[in-house]
Amino acid sequence: MYNDKGKRAMDREAYVRSHPIRGKILALHEVDEGRSFAALALLRDLDVKDATAAVVDYHVRVLRDARLLPGADD
Numbered sequence: 001m002y003n004d005k006g007k008r009a010m011d012r013e014a015y016v017r018s019h020p021i022r023g024k025i026l027a028l029h030e031v032d033e034g035r036s037f038a039a040l041a042l043l044r045d046l047d048v049k050d051a052t053a054a055v056v057d058y059h060v061r062v063l064r065d066a067r068l069l070p071g072a073d074d
Contacts (some may be wrong), residue, residue, distance in 0.1 A: 016066040021048055021059045030067060048066065 016022060024046050028035060035041070037060050039053035046056065063069040 005039070013066060015044065016062055016068060019059065019062075021046065021051060021056065022063055025056075025059060025063060026068060 006071060019074065025037075025042060028042065028045055031036075033044065039057040039060065042056050042060070043053055048056075064071050
């Protein structure tokens, strides 16, 4: 039988990964899994025009909620 719940989870992950800033954050994490996810630290390395620390922080929260990045307590 079709597993709709599993499909929604995959769709959610694809959606989360689809944003350019989140993709860049994930790429930085792949290179250095021990790096800081502090917004200002990421902002320097992302090379994204017109992004603020608040925007970067939002995208980190979205990635953590989707379990694509370790949480603050991990």
